[in-house]
Amino acid sequence: MRHETARAAGAGAAAAVNFGSLINAVQRNCDISDARYAGNYSMCIFLLKMREYYRWEHEIPFSCTLPHHDLGSWLIEREQAWESLESRSYEPLPLSRGRVDPFDYAAINAELVPEGYVYSSGLGLFNKPHFFLGRLLAHEVQDGVTVLIASCEYARDLVAPPAMTIGRTVFVSQGAVRRFLWEKIEEANWRRRGDTPVHRSIACYGPYADEDELLDRMAAKETRSMILHELGEVRAGEMLGPGWEEMLAALPRSRAEFTARAIRDHLADCLVTLPRLIEALDEAALHFYFANFTGIRKALFPEAAHAYRRWLDHGNLNALDAAHREGRDRWLAAARRVLEHYREGPDRCQEHLEAFARNAG
Numbered sequence: 343m344r345h346e347t348a349r350a351a352g353a354g355a356a357a358a359v360n361f362g363s364l365i366n367a368v369q370r371n372c373d374i375s376d377a378r379y380a381g382n383y384s385m386c387i388f389l390l391k392m393r394e395y396y397r398w399e400h401e402i403p404f405s406c407t408l409p410h411h412d413l414g415s416w417l418i419e420r421e422q423a424w425e426s427l428e429s430r431s432y433e434p435l436p437l438s439r440g441r442v443d444p445f446d447y448a449a450i451n452a453e454l455v456p457e458g459y460v461y462s463s464g465l466g467l468f469n470k471p472h473f474f475l476g477r478l479l480a481h482e483v484q485d486g487v488t489v490l491i492a493s494c495e496y497a498r499d500l501v502a503p504p505a506m507t508i509g510r511t512v513f514v515s516q517g518a519v520r521r522f523l524w525e526k527i528e529e530a531n532w533r534r535r536g537d538t539p540v541h542r543s544i545a546c547y548g549p550y551a552d553e554d555e556l557l558d559r560m561a562a563k564e565t566r567s568m569i570l571h572e573l574g575e576v577r578a579g580e581m582l583g584p585g586w587e588e589m590l591a592a593l594p595r596s597r598a599e600f601t602a603r604a605i606r607d608h609l610a611d612c613l614v615t616l617p618r619l620i621e622a623l624d625e626a627a628l629h630f631y632f633a634n635f636t637g638i639r640k641a642l643f644p645e646a647a648h649a650y651r652r653w654l655d656h657g658n659l660n661a662l663d664a665a666h667r668e669g670r671d672r673w674l675a676a677a678r679r680v681l682e683h684y685r686e687g688p689d690r691c692q693e694h695l696e697a698f699a700r701n702a703g
Contacts, residue, residue: 359436359437359438359453359457360436363436364435364436364437364475365475365496365497367433367434367435367436367444368435368444368461368473368474368475368496368497369497369498370427370433371432371433371444371463371471371473372473372497372498372499372500373423373424373427373499374427374428374430374431374432374433375432375470375471375472375473375499376424376499376500377423377424377425377427377428378428378470379468379470380424380500382468382470382595383501390525391500391501392417392420392500393408393413394521394525395500396408396413396416396417398495398498398517398521404520404521404524404553404557405553432444432445432471435450435461437450437453437454438453439453444463444473445463445471446463447461447462447463447464447508447511448509448511450463451490454478455478455481455490458477458478459475459476459477459478460474460475460476460477460478460490460491460492460513461473461474461475461476462474462490462506462508462513463508464506464507464508464513465591466501466503466506467501467599467603468595468599469590469591470501472499472501472502472503472506473497473498473499474492474495474497474498474499474502474513474515475495475496475497475498476492476493476494476495476496476515476517477492477493477494477496478490478491478492478493479491479492479493479516484569484573485573485576485577486510487510487511487512487572487573487576488510488511488512489511489512489514489569489572490511490512490513490514491514491516491565492513492514492515492516492517493516493517494516494517495515495517495518498515498517498518502515502517502518502521503515503518504518504519504521504522504568505518505519505565505568505569505571505572506572507572507575507576507579510576512569512572512573512576514565514568514569514572516561516565519561519564519565519568520557520558520561522564523557523560523561523564524557526540526630526633526634527540527544530633538633539629539630539631539632539633539635540629540630540633542629542654543560543626543627543629543630543633544556544560546625546626546629547559547560547626560626560630563624563626563627564627564630566627567615567619567624567627567630567631570614570615570618570619571607571610571611571614571615572610573614574609574610574611574612574613574614574615575606575610577610577613577614578606578609578610578613578674578677581609581674581677582606582677582678582681583681585681585684585685586606586677586681588684589602589680589681589684589688589691590602590603592684592688592691593688593691593692593695594692596692596696597638597695597696597699598691598692598695598696598699599695600637600638600699601638601642601695601696601698601699602680602695604638604639604642605642605673605676605677605680605698606673606677607639608639608642608643608669608673609669609670609673609674609676609677611631611666611669612666612667612669612670612672612673613670615631616631616646616662616665616666616669617663617666619631620659620662620663620666623659628650628653628662632647632650635647635650638699638702641699641702642698642699642702643665643669645665645668645669646662646665646666646669648661649661649662649664649665650662676698679694680694680695683695
């Protein structure tokens, strides 16, 4: 549980670090980020995220119904609190070495990781800063990339990514992974019971005692799939260079940004995720991969969706293997064309991306 684990963390942390103060400082930066960026989400997305944020903050199990009256009051109070935070600057974090810039994740983790904790700070969709503090579960090196996996969340913001890459470090929060899985399962059950990629993935796990056991087993596997995607992001970043992040920062919140991110996601997955899952014949993970193959991603790469259907119909992965092999060159070329247009000017880049999306749709 969040508060219990936070107390335990405070008891076990190095004496020079006031862990309670550290949690409060990270959470305050999360709240400042939310105050500035929550308005970027549609009302529907905002309310769904706030429901799950309330669940996390109050440690309510996924299987329990949220109290509507309390939730409504909390929502009003939270929005009022954000109004007082929107103009505040992000706070430096109190560590034994002194106060450290909250975006200097490397220096912060140099102190926290040996004590069994992990911190991340990076930019996500709409260039929103994300801050996170959790208990370190695993510290690995894969393909020359550092991977830090957290088992729980002491501090997080409204939209906490399950996984993200900053430089050559991959951060994964298993709490966020479980939440993401639960939301996908709920969505599949609301829309249509039965034969969906989510249900096909669940069927691969065989019998399970309850939903918690299923989530634990799925989270362990999907953590590995998310790490594969992030390793692909690192490789894609090496191929594209720093100009890609500069280009993303210059794009306004628009379909162009979503299209650019989808192009790079496809490149990352064709480089690492899909070939590794196919090589391992990981059916549960492949089904769940295509549970997330929706919207602009599916519109841009229908060949992969068709190859998935051929696997379902005929039982072999040859078409999917061919799709990712062709996709490596295709998406690298597409990403480089985006960068060429960006060098002509941000407006030219946006026009190209919007036309790219229209032609795909």
